[in-house]
Amino acid sequence: MTNRFINAALVLMASLGLTTGANAGAILNAVKERGEVVCGINTGFVGFSMPDDRGEWRGLDVDFCRGLAAALFGDPSKVQFVPLTPSTRFTALTAGEVDVLFRNSTETMLRDVTLGLRAVTPYFYDGHTFMVSADSGVTKAAELDGATICLLQGTTNEQITADFFRKSNLGFTPVVFERSEQARDALDSGRCDSFGSDSGNLAAVRLSMRDPKAWSILDERFSKEPYGPYIRRGDDEWYDVIRWYVNAMFEAEENGITSENVEQIRATSADVGVKRLLGVTPELGEALGIGPAWVVNAVKAVGNYGEMFERHLGPNSKLGMSRSLNRQWTDGGLIYALPMR
Structure with missing residues (x-):
């Protein structure tokens, strides 16, 4: 679909009183008003969420939380971590104690349709x-x-x-x-x-x-154990933010955009898709109801998906895992960014 048709659809939705990213739902509004995102994580899982020697949380799930805070507020510290056990994670989310779970949780049909929750999109494949x-x-x-x-x-x-x-x-x-x-x-x-x-x-x-x-x-x-974030049902705008934020971290890696070069690429790239992703043209952030530099801020804070994986799970980390199924689709893996246009 071309941008002309997308813009026409947005105008029609507005005329009908339908919701867009600029008219946020309850969870997204609450997160914005609070000024931080409350993120449910594991109580201790090396590579995903584990306190370091100084008590700072580290891991892939933790980085996804910090990157989300950076995308929303331009500051990766605007996040509160809530450690949750397997048996308490979904009840805590349902009760509104956390805004989102990034907690090595397998996405399954029954969890998605019977718990009052919504599985968003996989970001790690295991078994x-x-x-x-x-x-x-x-x-x-x-x-x-x-x-x-x-x-x-x-x-x-x-x-x-x-x-x-x-x-x-x-x-x-x-x-x-x-x-x-x-x-x-x-x-x-x-x-x-x-x-x-x-x-x-x-x-x-x-x-x-x-x-x-x-x-x-x-x-x-x-x-098949595809890990993905979970949110409460009933807020399509919050769902959109989480889904496309995870997708953007895949897309950044696919385009070679890293924490080290993101600012340079934003300033110099002539690629229309890259300019859109990095907010030079602001329609993606506008559609989500967040700032145009949301992807730039997230990648600067924690790196693209590959950087996060290598730092916490890769061959040179404590876990020493290979990318395996978590390689980019262009390298025979399952990590595939949906078109961001």
């Missing part, structure tokens, strides 16, 4: 597997018949584990915990034979074990 003792000799999940398995309450991993063992006509005993560190301690003490979770979470848990080399993560994957 369920199991961690076992390296000297156990277990290399496939089918060899865990009769095992005691640590699981986290309120996660998709409970159902996935049960479904796998049922389908395979195998038996297991679940031991359910509220926090990863509780499951880690149970595994380390021998109370459980295995820990079933997403591979990224298991990699983080393994780092905190007394002897990380004593534990192996199976190569098999038993589910």
Whole structure:
């Protein structure tokens, strides 16, 4: 659709009294009036949300929160972090205790349609597997018949584990915990034979074990676990802001726009799409009801998607993960920016 038709549609919507980004919904208005965004994160997950030695939150999810604050207010510090467990994250969001969840939460149909919430858009792709003792000799999940398995309450991993063992006509005993560190301690003490979770979470848990080399993560994957932000239903404008903010971080990487060069590219690029993305022409920010430099401010604050991934999850980070499914689509991955026009 051309810009001429888009502008005509916006005029028609305004004449009919329909909502656009300039006429914000309740959540977006509340965030603007408060002057900060309240972001629900994990209580402790290396690479995604974990306090550093000074008590500062660090991780991919944390950076998404800070980048959102920068997009909205031009200041990445305009964010309040609320650590939430798997079993409290959705109730806290529903109750209005947080504005958005960036908390390694898998987007599923039932969560999206039955909880009064809205899954926005995936930003990380993972899969369920199991961690076992390296000297156990277990290399496939089918060899865990009769095992005691640590699981986290309120996660998709409970159902996935049960479904796998049922389908395979195998038996297991679940031991359910509220926090990863509780499951880690149970595994380390021998109370459980295995820990079933997403591979990224298991990699983080393994780092905190007394002897990380004593534990192996199976190569098999038993589910699709697309992590994405969640918001409450009923505010299309807030949904639009979160959805297109995440998409913009993908788009910045796709165009080679980084925290180091974003200002230079904004000042010199002749590319129409880049000028639109970076607010030289202001229609994207206007459509969302936020400032024209929203993408510039976000990328300056935390970098593009690739920079965030490499800093917290990549080969040179503590987790040492490859991009794998989280590569750009041009490199065989699933990270694909929708057209920002």
